[in-house]
Amino acid sequence: xxxxLLLIDVQQGFDDAAFWGPRNNPGAEANMKALLQxxxxxxxxxxxxxxxxxxxxxxxxxxxxxxxxxxxxDGARPDLVFGKKVNSAFLGDIDLDAWFKTRGITSxxxxxxxxxxxxxxxxxxxxNLGYDVTFALDATFTFDLEGPDxxxxxxxxxxxxxxxxxxxGGFATVKSTKEILTLDR
Numbered sequence: 026x027x028x029x030l031l032l033i034d035v036q037q038g039f040d041d042a043a044f045w046g047p048r049n050n051p052g053a054e055a056n057m058k059a060l061l062q063x064x065x066x067x068x069x070x071x072x073x074x075x076x077x078x079x080x081x082x083x084x085x086x087x088x089x090x091x092x093x094x095x096x097x098x099d100g101a102r103p104d105l106v107f108g109k110k111v112n113s114a115f116l117g118d119i120d121l122d123a124w125f126k127t128r129g130i131t132s133x134x135x136x137x138x139x140x141x142x143x144x145x146x147x148x149x150x151x152x153n154l155g156y157d158v159t160f161a162l163d164a165t166f167t168f169d170l171e172g173p174d175x176x177x178x179x180x181x182x183x184x185x186x187x188x189x190x191x192x193x194g195g196f197a198t199v200k201s202t203k204e205i206l207t208l209d210r
Contacts, residue, residue: 027070027129027130028069028130028134028157028159029069029072029132029133029134030069030071030072030134031074031133031147032057032060032071032072033114033135033137033147034137034143035054035073036085036093036138037084037091037094037095038089038090038092039084039091039095039138040095041084041091044084046169047179047180048166048169049166049168049180050165050166050180050184052163053138053163053164054097056161056164057097057098057136057164058097059202060161060206063206071101071102071105072103072114072121072133073094073105073106074109074117075094075109076109077108077109078110079110087108107121112142112146112147113146113147114143114147115147116150125156132156132157133151133156133158134159134160135148135151135158135161136161137165139165139166140167140183140184140187141170141184141186141187142167144160144187145190145191148197149190149191149194149196149197151196158196158197159197159198159199159200160187160197160198160199160200161201162187162199162201163201165184165187166184167183167187168180169183170183
């Protein structure tokens with residue numbers, strides 16, 4: 026069985042701390058790169074997705090430097106690259122579900138940005154579609170976020186909530202990059 030690597034929104038625009046605020050997991054990019062290297066070494070499928078924001082002022086708008094992939098993806102040889110305008114990669118410019126099914130892919134490892142938005146949404150949808158989803162929590166990051174009552178949850182709190190939601194809801198298996206890379210394949 027082939028397991029694809031799905032890297033979500035690993036884009037330079039997320040380096041804009043003035044726009045996004047405080048983030049967590051400074052080691053996320055190194056873990057993303059390690060996963061990418063392992064998949065490429067095995068010649069397993071790699072899918073890169075980028076967020077093409079339609080919001081004015083977003084650093085992720087097409088045609089802006091922030092829409093470009095981060096340097097950690099330099100040298101990537103993806104099997105598929107496409108954009109999306111919403112959270113789920115399953116609702117992007119390509120029918121990802123059909124692409125996976127055509128290739129007999131029934132499982133994928135997910136990493137990228139942001140943990141609690143595009144990554145979590147894609148993992149949930151993948152789980153709902155019947156895929157065996159592994160969520161590389163330490164190969165994701167997010168930012169502090171204010172709630173409707175004015176209180177702020179830290180990026181670390183949001184990451185823990187995502188891990189709990191995915192695990193508790195049966196959407197995905199949450200693992201570390203090290204656990205994923207040491208699996209007997």
